Structures are given as structure tokens and as C-alpha cells.
Amino acid sequence: MSAYPQFQAATPRVTRMEMSDLYVGDRTTVVQLDAVPCETWVQNLRALTRQCPKFSGVEVEVEGEWVHFAGMRKAEGPVAANLLKLIAAAGEMAYMSPAARPVAPEARPALVAW
Numbered sequence: 001m002s003a004y005p006q007f008q009a010a011t012p013r014v015t016r017m018e019m020s021d022l023y024v025g026d027r028t029t030v031v032q033l034d035a036v037p038c039e040t041w042v043q044n045l046r047a048l049t050r051q052c053p054k055f056s057g058v059e060v061e062v063e064g065e066w067v068h069f070a071g072m073r074k075a076e077g078p079v080a081a082n083l084l085k086l087i088a089a090a091g092e093m094a095y096m097s098p099a100a101r102p103v104a105p106e107a108r109p110a111l112v113a114w
């Protein structure tokens with residue numbers, strides 16, 4: 001850890017994705033971002049994960065520039081592509097006004113309907 005302040009991004013980009021047996025279990029996917037995400041982005045990602053039926057039961061844990069998705073069902077389709085869409089949507093929502101952001105899972109299901 002550096003003594004310098006960490007850069008926080010509203011739209012971090014994915015630099016690496018690992019979908020193997022990890023410390024949490026074989027149903028975990030880890031994504032490395034190019035910057036530490038801001039709190040708004042983290043909240044958006046968690047809200048979108050709860051809204052999307054493909055990610056039901058998935059727990060999101062953010063540690064610096066690492067995002068852990070525990071409980072992923074890899075057999076349910078293209079996990080990497082769906083995660084990239086989810087991460088991009090969280091970045092887009094970071095620039096929305098607070099009034100335009102969905103507050104309940106039912107508020108905007110179209111955001112994650114792929």
C-alpha cells in the first residue's frame with residue numbers, strides 16, 4: 001500500500017478477470033480494475049447485481065481495485081460478457097443524477113436486461 005492517496009474512479013476499467021478455484025471457492029470470479037472505484041460506483045454495482053436475475057445470490061466484495069463476485073454460476077452462460085456489461089452499467093450510472101438512479105430493484109429492470 002502506498003503512502004500516497006489512491007486515485008478513485010467513477011468508471012474503472014477491467015484489466016484482468018479470473019474464474020478459477022479461489023480462496024472463497026470454485027464459484028468465485030475476481031476482477032481487477034485499473035483504479036480504485038469510488039463509493040458511488042460500488043453502490044451502483046451492488047444494486048445492479050441484486051437487480052439482475054442472472055446474478056441472484058451473488059455477493060459482491062470490493063477490496064481496493066479488486067472486485068470479488070462470490071456465488072457465480074458459470075454454467076449459466078457467458079459469465080465474463082455479463083460481468084463486463086454489469087461493470088459498464090455501474091460506470092454509466094455513476095454519472096446519473098441521484099434522482100435518476102434506481103432505488104429499488106423493481107425501479108429499472110431494463111438496465112440489466114440482457
